[in-house]
Amino acid sequence: MSAASSSPAPSPQQSAAAKSSRVCLNCRRKKKRCDKALPSCGRCTYSLQVCQHEDDIGLPGGASMPGPIRFESFMDQVVSPTRTYTPVLEHLASPQPLGPRWSILNPSLFASMDANEDISSFACRCLSDILGHRQGTEHIVASYFSGVNTWFTIIERASFDADLKDMWAVPSAETAVLTLCMRLITRTPNAVNPVAGMGDSLYLSAKTMLSLVQSKVALSIPLLQAELLVAMYEFSHSMPQQAYMTVGRCFQISRAFGWHHDMFWSEERQSHVPRELKLCSILWWAIVYVDCLVHVSYQDQKYPMHAANLHWDFSIPFPESFDQYLPGSLTFGFQGQGQSSGSSSSSSIGYLDANIDHIDGMVWPEATSAWYLSNVLQQLGSPTPATAADRNMLSGAITAHTINVLSGNWKRGDRTAAVGTNFIALMKVNQPGLISGSTVPSGATTPTTTTTTMTGTSLLDPASATAGNNDPRPVETIRSVISSIYSASLNTEQAEPRLRNGGVAPCGAFSMYYASLLLISHGGGVLQDGDWLRKVExxxxxxxxxxxxxxIADRYVESINIALGNRLGNFLP
Structure with a gap:
């Protein structure tokens, strides 16, 4: 009997249907029987999964999934070579959505992951499902470094670009999830796609991916950087509870890294590994920075600062203190700096940006701003309030740091995060002198000592006032700060492109909100500002x-309207 006659005759239905010569990858991973139907087998059709075969994605014949996959080849096959890159660029520049591909993570990817696939290959497949292809991903990364990273400078671009280039050949879970978080922080909510927050599918995908990668790989610097980007997204898009929890995880990661021990920052280690320690210092002060902003920006919900619970007898150095050990880096000078952490004692030249793409040239004056704001908030919350002399000294140091920042030379962008944070600290530290009624002109009405917050509670605490000083400096400082904030706010049209690109820090929104509350309560009193209402508008x-x-700025607008309504009563239109 011949082989042909011994084989069963195919049914008419089988003859009509196209068949693959191989078992699909999903059935192979799950070790299930595959009917090999094309274009999708029955099992993949039932489970709503993408049915793929080795020939479809260019895997070597007979290779198993856990082997070293060239992600570049994988991407080239998933995305057709004839496909144009124009939709990616149009999506990044236009508010018009291009469909769920750009915002949702396919649930079938999670269903298909099992012990046979390593986490790096899985993370890179998810990244390609969300961002599309290599050129689109690299465009997003470039947008991040030209926008958010100019004021939240927590990633060294040179090393990240090298990691991203390697990822196209060898998958990396850490690089993939960090890239996804970059996309999250750079995406702009708009009228067409107004969702930002817990309802944003990209946010949920990034959080899920980050948690999954953390459960599979050891803690690393890229994972901490990804957590910080998520925390900044949550803070700036009015998700205080989530931001508070994410910042707490960042502090726990820093503890696991050993940053809470003074030996980690010893002078011997500084001279041996200055590049590594400088990046660690930047990330540490970035954690403190976000911690302070969450605490100060959502005062109605009373989120305590994590950093205030760390009772240390040492201080983590500022990033610029490591530059003395880095060959070719610039020397930085400061006036009135409140912490002697190894900074240069040269004449004050402000901050100079050498090459922000490399750790040697990276500068982060927000570290000093975070340190000042943290000190101000801890002083105001202390059971033993600081004296007027101490507050004046701290106010002078913050003012000197602000001048240094504004006098710096920058290759890209500006330092709105440092300046805005300093303005917040200046208004906070001088607030007791303002509400004590200093320098009230003859015949003027004594201002009220409270103003309305988002929930109607007191923002300006009269208990923290120090009476009987008659010191004009707090009032003059606050008046000058509000004037500076107002002047900067008039340049909104010029700043609109940078604002869309994420090049303007969200802390500026709180500085305008806080200045508005001070004007509403004291503009016609001790501040003697006849144009206070016009400035608030x-x-x-x-x-x-x-x-x-x-x-988060929308939240502040609503709160200002409430405060204006209480102040003007029936006169408010």
Missing amino acids: GFKRTLEAFGRRWK
Whole structure:
């Protein structure tokens, strides 16, 4: 009997249907029987999965999934070579959505993951499902470094670009999830796609991916950087509870790294591994920075600072203190700096940006700003309030640091995060002198000592006032700071491109909001500002523009309207 006659005759239905010569990858991973139907086998059709075969994605014949897959080849096959890159660029530049591919993570990817696939290959497949292809991903990374990273400078671009290039050949879970978080922080909510927060599928995908990768690989610097980007996204898009929890995880990761021990920052280690320690210092102060902003920006919900619970007898050095050990890096000078952490004693030249793409040239004055704001908030919350002399000394140091920042030379962008944070600290530290009624002109009405917050509670605490000083400096400082904030707010049209790109820090929104509350309560009193109402309206218009980029600004506009209503009563239109 011949082989042909011994084989069963195919049924008419089998003859009509196309068949693959191989078992699909999903059935192979699950070790299930595959009917090999094309274009999708029955099992993949039933489970709503993408049915793929080795020939489809260019895997070597007979190779198993856990083997070393060239992700570049994988991407080239998933995305057709004839496909144009124009939709990616159009999506990044236009508010028009291009469909769920750009915002949702396919649930079938999680269903298909099992012990036979390593986490790096899985993370890279998820990244390709969300971002599309290599050129689109690299465009997003470039947008991040030209926007958010100019003021939240927590990633060295040179090393990241090298990691990203390697990822196209050898999958990396850490690089993939960090890239996804970059996309999260750079995406702009708009009228067409107004969702930002817990309802944003990209946010949920990034959080899920980050948690999954952390459960599979050891803690690393890229994972901490990804957590920080998520925390900044949550803070700036009005998710205080989530931001508070994420910042707490960042502090726990820093503890696991050993940053809470003074030996980690010893002078011997500084001279041996300055590059590594400088990046660790930047990340540490970035954690403190976000911690302070969450605490100060959501005062109605009373989120305590994590950093305040760390009772140390040492201080983590500022990033610039490591530059003395880095050949070719610039020397930085400061006036009135509040912490002697190894900074240069040269004449004050402000901050100079050498090459922000390399750790040697990276500067982060926000570290000093975070240190000042943290000190101010801890002083105001202390059971033993600081004296007027101590507050004046701290105010002078913050002012000197602000001048240093503004006098710096920058290759890209500006330092709105450092300046805005300093303005917040200046208004906070001088607040007791303002509400004590200093320098009230003859015949003027004594201002009230409270103002309305988002929930109607007191923002300006009269218990923290120090009476009987008659010191004009707090009032003059606050008046000068509000004037500076207002002048900057008038340049919204010029800053609109940078705002859309994420090049303007969200802390500026709180500085305008806080200045508005001070004007509403004290503009016609000790501040003696006859134009206080016009300034408040100007702040509202600027905050509405901010709200198109950082959703927290919309929250502040609502709060200002409540405070104005309480102040003007029936006169408010």
